[in-house]
Amino acid sequence: MKTIKTLSVLALTAVLFTACGEKKKEKAEEVMEETAEAVTEVVEEQTTPNIVGVAVGNENFSTLVTAVTTAGLAETLSGDGPFTVFAPTNDAFAKLPEGTVASLLEPASKDALTGILTYHVVAGKYEAAAVIEAINANNGTFTVSTVQGGTIDLSLNDGKVMLTDAKGGTSTVIMADVAASNGVIHAIDTVVMPE
Known part of the structure; x- marks a missing residue:
């Protein structure tokens, strides 16, 4: 599931890179990094049970x-x-x-x-x-x-x-x-x- 989410984020980023200029490209990279971090945190919370x-x-x-x-x-x-x-x-x-x-x-x-x-x-x-x-x-x-x-x-x-x-x-x-x-x-x- 984590792989699918990561691939989705990467695919979205590729589309943004193609359609955007340099400034928009930088912004897209920031959004991609923030999104990837958020997805990783959610997945880690869901996969690590409590005591x-x-x-x-x-x-x-x-x-x-x-x-x-x-x-x-x-x-x-x-x-x-x-x-x-x-x-x-x-x-x-x-x-x-x-x-x-x-x-x-x-x-x-x-x-x-x-x-x-x-x-x-x-x-x-x-x-x-x-x-x-x-x-x-x-x-x-x-x-x-x-x-x-x-x-x-x-x-x-x-x-x-x-x-x-x-x-x-x-x-x-x-x-x-x-x-x-x-x-x-x-x-x-x-x-x-x-x-």
């Missing part, structure tokens, strides 16, 4: 998607943001003691589930390069405040970003910079826990 859309489209996040839906956070994480989400994979949730996930998905546990999930979300967009730069600039540890209200310490271990939660538990970023229209997702191998 929830990205998670829904990745089978490794199915447990997270279920939890986000149960906690009523889908609308929030679909908002403008930007957000950085340290997203536990299905394997990360599977590391929790048996029955924990099922218990958290019960209506009576909604507040606890919401607290855990929002502990994985940071306001702002922090791509991997910026995180590593911040860690190095802060003597090896960069502390981020979560939407839940707690903090997570970020550090490096063998070149990989590590998270240390409020209870001293750790998690490793196993896939960084998954782009979303309203932020970025970093997949992690262990669920981190607030106090």
Whole structure:
């Protein structure tokens, strides 16, 4: 679809070049560039889903998607943001003691589930390069405040970003910079826990 729009813009420009003098040619070039930029922006907006859309489209996040839906956070994480989400994979949730996930998905546990999930979300967009730069600039540890209200310490271990939660538990970023229209997702191998 992007190709068709681009070809249409180019065809229109060719017609304008043939019919116009030099000044009109320059104006047509400006219009073509502005139109191409606008079309590109629209296409990019339509093709990059938000954080929830990205998670829904990745089978490794199915447990997270279920939890986000149960906690009523889908609308929030679909908002403008930007957000950085340290997203536990299905394997990360599977590391929790048996029955924990099922218990958290019960209506009576909604507040606890919401607290855990929002502990994985940071306001702002922090791509991997910026995180590593911040860690190095802060003597090896960069502390981020979560939407839940707690903090997570970020550090490096063998070149990989590590998270240390409020209870001293750790998690490793196993896939960084998954782009979303309203932020970025970093997949992690262990669920981190607030106090």
